[in-house]
Amino acid sequence: MTTIDRNLQGVRDRIAQACAAAGRPSGAVELLAVSKTFGAEAVRAAALAGQRLFGENYIQEAVEKMAQVAAMGLPQALEWHCIGPVQSNKTRLVAEHFDWVHTVDRLKTAQRLSDQRPADRPPLQVCIQVNVDGGPTKAGVPADEALALARAVAQLPRLRLRGVMSIPDEAPDAARQAAVMLRVRQVFDLLRAQGGAGFEAFDTLSLGMTGDLEAAVAAGSTLVRVGSGIFGARQYAMR
DSSP: OOHHHHHHHHHHHHHHHHHHHTTOOTTOSEEEEEOTTSOHHHHHHHHHTTOOEEEESOHHHHHHHHHHHHTTOOSSOOEEEEOSOOOGGGHHHHHHHOSEEEEEOOHHHHHHHHHHSOTTSOOEEEEEEEESSOOTTSSSEEGGGHHHHHHHHHTOTTEEEEEEEOOOOOOSSHHHHHHHHHHHHHHHHHHHHHOOTTOTTOOEEEOOOTTTHHHHHHHTOSEEEESHHHHOOOOOOOO
16 A cells, blocks of 8 residues: 555545534545645556545646646546636636636636637536635635625536635634634525526535645535645645
8 A cells, every 4th residue: 555545545534534523424525636746646646546536726737747647547537626726828728628626716717717618528617716714815706705706607608616615724723713614614505595597516615625624524515625635745846
């Protein structure tokens, strides 16, 4: 068993234990392996250990990695999620290569993604990134603007609205961490209840990472994004 095998099993066990503690059914939370800065061989090792969903922040790096992984002939198809900021000059790459985008926080970005999604590919699955605790320079739409943006995104023809994503700031204690997570859940619940047409597939709360996945699962997350807990510490190159 490789280190990635062991780490994956450890993270899966944490998720299962968190679901049990929250009174949620086993399997209620999916694991997104965040493979940014790690090479195709790391993705291959995780895929051979049964991992299918992978998240990437850096678009050009991700596209190159996808091609390398595809050439490896893995036994199962992988699902690629963009979880980093989408700049205007990168929307075409995202639309052409990814299956999901978690970071839509402007209608202009969503429109470009819809326009540039190839007709021979399924609709691009998207989440609205919500900023519940940060200042104006932090990514994400303010909570009180999320419903209007989601409704507009839901009408774009080559996108399918799937849910909400958030990256809360680190909290100084467990109580504050839980409170912030619940604010994200409240936004998710509001959008699901009031969204209307185009919200038929709205089922994803992308919340929680290596250090706070238990709190996220308790708050209702359906997908946790774990990188270092699977692949180890990252070494960032200048970009």
